[in-house]
Amino acid sequence: MVGARVSAAAAALLVLAACAALPGRAAANKISINWKPNTNYTDWVKQHSPFYKDDWLVFYYTAGQADVVQVDEVGYNKCDATNAIYNYSKGRSFAFQLNETKTYYFICSYGYCYGGMRLAIKAQKLPPPSPPPSASDRSAAAIAAFASSHAAVLYAAAAVLAALHRMV
Ligand SMILES: *[C@@H]1O[C@H](CO)[C@@H](O)[C@H](O)[C@H]1NC(C)=O
Ligand SMILES: *[C@@H]1O[C@H](CO)[C@@H](O)[C@H](O)[C@H]1NC(C)=O
Numbered sequence: 001m002v003g004a005r006v007s008a009a010a011a012a013l014l015v016l017a018a019c020a021a022l023p024g025r026a027a028a029n030k031i032s033i034n035w036k037p038n039t040n041y042t043d044w045v046k047q048h049s050p051f052y053k054d055d056w057l058v059f060y061y062t063a064g065q066a067d068v069v070q071v072d073e074v075g076y077n078k079c080d081a082t083n084a085i086y087n088y089s090k091g092r093s094f095a096f097q098l099n100e101t102k103t104y105y106f107i108c109s110y111g112y113c114y115g116g117m118r119l120a121i122k123a124q125k126l127p128p129p130s131p132p133p134s135a136s137d138r139s140a141a142a143i144a145a146f147a148s149s150h151a152a153v154l155y156a157a158a159a160v161l162a163a164l165h166r167m168v
């Protein structure tokens, strides 16, 4: 009886500790974009903001109708692909990870950029949880909360153990 209570309490503590150790955000987001001519993506960027570092942009496009060219800010503003950082035009889709905290610029080099087929995407740092406790603080808090809410049980168990000890 007492042994069962004690091991149940130990299991509960393990679960609490495991929960406290979970990171605030499980995984990076994957944001799909239907990348097609004659589209103005200004509102798309607004609707899908904020973007965070490590998010993935997945472009779906038709080869021959559109390409995805990563440029710098000047290239973005001028719709100019001559100083392209990289370009992608094969297959049907292309996944790009925003692996740094900065603004990324993409255009289509087929002339549609002037109509709005371009993206300026600011990859932000993940906001810290508020208030930002360390994992060990949270574990300690969880254990303290557990102990206070189960104080009666723990006290009773201790009393039973003491009584058993006196009997032997
Ligand atoms: C894309 O890259 C290829 C070679 O990597 C280059 O020949 C081509 O001119 C580039 N296109 C654009 C639009 O930058
Ligand atoms: C981000 O990805 C690019 C392209 O794959 C790579 O060149 C760069 O080194 C990466 N940056 C970091 C911080 O991993």
Ligand SMILES: *[C@@H]1O[C@H](CO)[C@@H](O)[C@H](O)[C@H]1NC(C)=O
Pocket (backbone or CB within 6 Å): 040, 041, 042, 043, 114, 115, 116
């Ligand atoms: C794209 O849409 C935005 C917001 O609606 C607008 O300000 C901008 O002028 C448009 N761009 C073009 C090239 O039509």
